[in-house]
Amino acid sequence: MMKLYYFPPSPNTRKAHAVAIHLDLPLDLRLVDLQQGEQRTPEFMALNPTGRVPVLHDDDFVLWEATAIMQYLASRTANSLWPESAQVRADIMRWQSWQLAHWHAACQPLQYENFVKPMLGGEPDPQVVKKAAERFHAEAAVLNNYLAEHDFLVGNALTLADFSVASDLTYAEPARFPLADYPHIQAWYRRIEGLPAWQQTNPRE
Ligand SMILES: N[C@@H](CCC(=O)N[C@@H](CS)C(=O)NCC(=O)O)C(=O)O
Structure with missing residues (x-):
């Protein structure tokens, strides 16, 4: 299952998470507590060297930047959020x-x-x-x-x-x-x- 590294108060997290929910795409949610500085741990920085959420991890594909994540999620199935035209x-x-x-x-x-x-x-x-x-x-x-x-x-x-x-x-x-x-x-x-x-x-x- 795709993993989403997220922090619920983050509006950038929200964009990507809402798209997955709207499209019924199951996600394994991994909390990155920004208040605890977890975005700066070496493990997380290895996924996203910019130290920000959200990050999507799909098999060996790691994607950061919420807009790219939204487009990637919406490209997985035909849907009206991201029509083919x-x-x-x-x-x-x-x-x-x-x-x-x-x-x-x-x-x-x-x-x-x-x-x-x-x-x-x-x-x-x-x-x-x-x-x-x-x-x-x-x-x-x-x-x-x-x-x-x-x-x-x-x-x-x-x-x-x-x-x-x-x-x-x-x-x-x-x-x-x-x-x-x-x-x-x-x-x-x-x-x-x-x-x-x-x-x-x-x-x-
Ligand atoms: N351009 C990035 C912005 C991501 C971003 O700024 N995320 C914030 C939360 S909304 C963050 O992780 N901040 C942690 C930090 O700056 O230390 C995107 O669209 O994903």
């Missing part, structure tokens, strides 16, 4: 690329300042929050405008693109993402939250 796949990869390069970068600073920093005993710095919010708004507006016309990101059906982009909203509430002006993002995310695969990978449950 070259254009649909390119469209999915467009959103996955945007998520990795821009959406994550827009969400991460707010998440750190409003959610992670207080957990570490610090306090959000209003100046940093203001700058982080500006960055968030620039990308959120693009997503909201697109979702005003579409129920899902690609082809009006759930695909890998939705799991990728949704992962950054895992901590939207406690990180106080300013989503009030983005009703279409909210409605889309509620659709994702209705999926058993998203519910079963919710670290906040």
Whole structure:
């Protein structure tokens, strides 16, 4: 059976794990406790020299980077998350690329300042929050405008693109993402939250 090295609070873990659940692919789950620094053990670094989760281990094939894992998992069976059409796949990869390069970068600073920093005993710095919010708004507006016309990101059906982009909203509430002006993002995310695969990978449950 394929092994997934994972840490449930990790949004990158969630992307890959949710795809496996949605497609009913059995996984042997191996916890890598990031709070204990287990991503830095020599055993784990031998699997992923970047020291991050998730990692997939399928026989003698080791794969790190969540997006690559999602595509690999979804390539194992015919399914609508990753349809065979070259254009649909390119469209999915467009959103996955945007998520990795821009959406994550827009969400991460707010998440750190409003959610992670207080957990570490610090306090959000209003100046940093203001700058982080500006960055968030620039990308959120693009997503909201697109979702005003579409129920899902690609082809009006759930695909890998939705799991990728949704992962950054895992901590939207406690990180106080300013989503009030983005009703279409909210409605889309509620659709994702209705999926058993998203519910079963919710670290906040
Ligand atoms: N680009 C990587 C990012 C993976 C990543 O940042 N994982 C985080 C958890 S969400 C991690 O393992 N952090 C541990 C560390 O940085 O020490 C992917 O998409 O898989």
